[in-house]
Amino acid sequence: MTGVMRGLLLLLALALPLRAEEIVSGVSTSDISITTDFNGTAILIYGAAMREAPPPDWPLLQVIVTVEGPATPLVIRKKQRVAGIWLNRGAVEIASAPSFYAVATTGELEAILSPEEDAKHHVSIPSTIRAIAGKEDEDTYVEALQRIREGTGQYRLAQNAVLLLRQSLFRTDVTLPANLVEGDYRVRIFLTRGGKVVDLQENVIDVRKAGLERWLYNLAMQQPLIYGLLSLVIAMLAGWGASELFRRLRL
């Protein structure tokens, strides 16, 4: 009896498609090289929602695209006036915050993604920042971090920046700034209906320093003494060369 039941259930599971809608997507590039003349770059993220059956009429399909740079721990400090001088007084430690984070959507983020799904997938900007709890006014610090990084272009929320055609084809551009930190950049695409995530897909863009940048960075980190001495030799040669050149020109 139980065996027959199990067999029936298995058949049922196989007959149903795993997901009603599935993402097929592409990213314009999978590698970004930071070379000497690197001045930021734009990436194109595109795709389509594939489905076996006709889609439901309501709620409408929505698309959210996020691009996330490597996360680092950091400290947020607050200045306070002490004896007429502004000193750093309060501080909140952040266990991890992305060095870059961009969200592009087809609509108001709060309207197309429920708070539960946001908490689960860490989509909105504040949900990607993980503070070390303990301070009561911690939220104002996290807001400040978001404000500062939005100002520098490191954090970006672009609502309605994803173009969605015929409830299926979508595309968006994300501009990566010039002050990019190297590492793996995670690209996530979410399909949502009525605030619920129906499918999600992840891609990785490899951002690496290349050429001279790579060589100098490696040398500075792995052979700091040689790097330091080399810096001095260059400085000395330049200084000596200049004084020699100047002397010859005057003679």
Place this chain on the structure above:
Amino acid sequence: MQLYLPIAEVSVNAFLLLGIGGFVGFLSGMFGVGGGFLITPLLMLIGVPPGVAVATGANQVVASSISGVLAQFKRRAVDMKMGTVLTVGGLVGSTFGGWVFDLMGRAGQTDVFVQLSYVLFLGLIGAMMLTESLRALRRVGAPKVRRGRVHSIVHDLPFKVKFRASGLYISVLPPLMAGFVVGFLSAIMGVGGGFIMVPLMIYVLGMPTKVVVGTSLFQITFVTAYTTLVHAVTHHTVDMMLALLLILGGVIGAQIGTKVGVRLKAEQLRVLLSLLVLMVAVKIGFDLILTPAELYSVTLR
């Protein structure tokens, strides 16, 4: 032309860097100072992280002071013995300064500490230099610089040594202390410290003016080279690409600056330099006192 700096991890305009190097080089050639006190704040202003600005500033000062000290050697205007004593004091001071710098960093007060040192020392030296040079300008024909010839405590200390090139027979302790103070400031402010060393040499040690600039450059070369190495090894904050552009601009600027400087009178130069020093001090002082636009700041851990 944008240039991505491998250590600072920011992209800046290459011509802007050449311009900053050239501008500071011009002033340093004109006034005979390293220019670190201008380079470091300017770099922070264009978005270079403070740690990288301090370390790379020191590297840039090595280039400009080497160029200067070589010229001074040819004119026999370097007191090697005094320079060595000052350097020994400087290395100890720089090490101590690096330690205090780390301590302040852990307390989260690096920027305020650096700003306060700038305001305090630049303000003090600038005001002293301005009053002294204005007085000298008014007294035309009078001796240019007063030397600390008066019998003071400097002459009563033990361990007396003959400094032939300076014509001095004094204790090694005051020059060691002077070197220490300047080395300490070099590490925390990313400067060579010439603007403090020169007055100390003239007014406290009583050295003759003809060897002061050369000997101060001699000491600065070694202390900033050491500071650069310490930062490169312990903090990995020397950006070679950034240094190279600053040096390139600085070297050209210094040549032009020297030519302009020769046309001006020494007292006029000192008035201009002191005004410049005071301007930097006032600007940084205002930053400390005025309510900042953003109360919060973010530091990587």
